[in-house]
Amino acid sequence: MYWFIIIALIVLLLCWLLVVPVVLEVDTCVPFASMRWGKFAGAVIWYDEAWRFSFRMFFFKKTMPFSEMKRRPGKAAKSTHKKARPAKKNNLKKIVAIIKACEVKEWRLAIDTGDFTLNGQLYALNFIPLFYHHLSINFTGENYAYLKLQHQPWKIVYALLH
Template sequence: MWIIILIFLLLILCWLFIAPLELEVDTRIPEASLRWTSIGRANVSYQNETWWLNLRVLFFHKQWDLEKLIFRTKKKKKTRKRGYKKEVSKKGSRARKFLNVVKTFRVTKWQIAVDTGDVTKNAWLYALNFTPHTRRHLHINFTDENYMLLVIRNSPWKLAYAFLKK
C-alpha cells in the first residue's frame, strides 16, 4: 500500500518537473499569460479600464486588481544592523548562470506587424516581408495594424539543470 502511494507521489513530482511552461504575449488583445501545462495559469489582462491578474492553479481560482496589488500600502519593517560581513560572490559566475538559464528558453511562435504611419518608410521596409528569416513572422503593412505575438516555452528541469550546471 505504501509503495503505491510513494510511486504515485514520485510520478506527480516527475510531472511537475517535466510539464512545460509557456509564456504568451499578445498585444492585439492586451494580455500576457504564463501557463504551466495541466497545473496552472496566470493571466495579466486589461479589461474595463483596469489591469487584472487572474490566477488559476488546479481547482483554485482568484482574480486581483493589479493596480491595487502593486500600489497598496506596505507596513514598514524595522531595519537591523548586520553583525557579519556579506560574502563576496563572483559576478562572472552569476552572469554565466543567467545566460545558461536564458539559453534554455525556446521561441515557438512570433509575429510582428508594423505600420510606421509614413507610406514612404513602409515602402522601404516592405521588402523585409520576403526575407527568408522573417517570412510569415514580420508583416510590414499599410493598414495601420501594429501588434506583437510572442510564445516562449521551457521546462522546469531545463531551468534547474542550467542553473546547477557549472
C-alpha cells in the same frame, strides 16, 4: 510496503512536474499576458475597462482588478552598509543557458513607423524566409506583437545545476 508506494507516487509526481511545459504568451493587440504550467496552474493579466489579474492553481481560482490589490506597508530599511561582492561570472552563464533552453513556438510582429520612406525601406524584410509570415512592415498604422514561449522545467534545473 505502503510507504514505498507513497514515496514512489510522490517521485512520479515530481518527475511529471519537471516534464510538463511552462508556456508564456504575450499579445499586445489585445492587452493580454498569460503564463501556464500544464493544466493545473496559471496566471493571466488582461485589460477590459481596467487591468485584471487571475490566478489558478489546482482547484483554487482568484480573479480581481489591480485596483483591489493593496500593498502591505513595508518595514523601514536598515541602514547597515555591507560590502558589495563582485558578481560571479557563473551566474551570467547560467542565465544564458536558461535563455537558450527556451523555445519560441510562435511570434508575430507588425510595424508601422509612421514614416512612409522608412516603411518602404524596411518593406523588403517581409520577404526574407526567416521572417515570412512573422514580420509585417505595413503602411496602415498597425503595430502589435505576439509571442509564445515554451520552457521545460527540467531544462531550467539542468542549466542551474550544470
